[in-house]
Amino acid sequence: MPRHALPPSLGVGDRIGEGDCELVLDVLPPDLAEVAFEKMRKEVAWNVMYHRGGEVPRLVAVEGEVAADGSFPIYRHPADESPALGPFSPTVSLIREHVQQVLDHPVNHVLIQHYRSGADYISEHSDKTIDVVRGSKVVNVSLGAQRVMTLRMKRDGAPNAGQGGVPRPSQKIPLPHNSMFVLGLETNAKWLHAINHDKRPIQLKSPEEQFMDGERISLTFRHIGTFLPGDESRIYGQGAKGKTREDARPVVNGTEEVAKLLEAFGKENQQSEFDWDAVYGEGSDVLHFTLRDG
Ligand SMILES: O=C(O)CCC(=O)C(=O)O
Numbered sequence: 252m253p254r255h256a257l258p259p260s261l262g263v264g265d266r267i268g269e270g271d272c273e274l275v276l277d278v279l280p281p282d283l284a285e286v287a288f289e290k291m292r293k294e295v296a297w298n299v300m301y302h303r304g305g306e307v308p309r310l311v312a313v314e315g316e317v318a319a320d321g322s323f324p325i326y327r328h329p330a331d332e333s334p335a336l337g338p339f340s341p342t343v344s345l346i347r348e349h350v351q352q353v354l355d356h357p358v359n360h361v362l363i364q365h366y367r368s369g370a371d372y373i374s375e376h377s378d379k380t381i382d383v384v385r386g387s388k389v390v391n392v393s394l395g396a397q398r399v400m401t402l403r404m405k406r407d408g409a410p411n412a413g414q415g416g417v418p419r420p421s422q423k424i425p426l427p428h429n430s431m432f433v434l435g436l437e438t439n440a441k442w443l444h445a446i447n448h449d450k451r452p453i454q455l456k457s458p459e460e461q462f463m464d465g466e467r468i469s470l471t472f473r474h475i476g477t478f479l480p481g482d483e484s485r486i487y488g489q490g491a492k493g494k495t496r497e498d499a500r501p502v503v504n505g506t507e508e509v510a511k512l513l514e515a516f517g518k519e520n521q522q523s524e525f526d527w528d529a530v531y532g533e534g535s536d537v538l539h540f541t542l543r544d545g
């Protein structure tokens with residue numbers, strides 16, 4: 252007999268994480284949900300992204316709201332090199348409108364990811380919130396094959412776990428086609444989240460998991476409060492040292508500043524009682540985490 256129950260599978264109406272998360276079904280009208288995957292396959296500028304020198308196991312693209320003067324939001328996270336941001340493509344723009352109707356705040360930035368099969372995944376992490384408007388929520392829209400979001404409490408939030416084989420609290424949230432998972436920042440602070448790989452043979456997968464030949468596109472919309480002007484020479488806003496457009500300062504790529512921000516990101520991944528003001532309050536003007544070659 253197993254000593255511990257399997258993590259619960261949660262969905263609509265359940266208390267998820269710290270209770271500030273929510274799963275919304277049928278977020279897009281059927282006519283849009285039906286064509287969005289194929290349209291995005293063509294309209295989105297897909298890239299491979301690198302982390303620690305290796306390709307991340309999914310295709311990615313970044314889009315956002317580009318202002319008339321060319322300035323745009325920037326979401327910093329530990330990747331060796333993030334793809335360049337483009338303006339919202341047509342189908343993504345429609346999806347964004349529906350997301351904003353359901354949420355009670357705007358979103359100005361999206362990370363779009365194509366999980367090409369069950370072998371593609373995203374490792375356990377907390378979203379990095381230096382640039383995410385405080386008190387806002389992060390949204391994951393799912394299209395195509397159903398995959399499972401796993402939440403696992405950070406180690407320091409479950410001090411009795413890890414000894415004698417007691418696992419840390421964890422929850423599984425299946426994300427069906429045309430659903431929207433709302434990740435509250437309180438849950439992001441106390442839990443890690445992941446889309447684990449699913450290498451089961453196709454015959455063992457449900458029809459929902461086999462949909463679109465097992466391919467999934469997710470759109471992670473965020474409300475970002477940090478910006479770059481079109482020429483990317485300066486940075487300003489919530490996560491920068493200069494908090495307003497007038498106070499924009501030159502971007503920096505110095506080793507010391509990079510190390511400091513990466514250390515802060517590490518703390519956010521580990522600490523349930525992450526002190527945002529103490530760690531991020533001053534801001535950071537770092538743009539790239541490694542020097543681009545060529
Ligand atoms: O694909 C997903 O739904 C999760 C994506 C995610 O966690 C992220 O981009 O930070």
Ligand SMILES: [Fe+2]
Binds near residue numbers: 376377378444
């Ligand atoms: Fe995430």
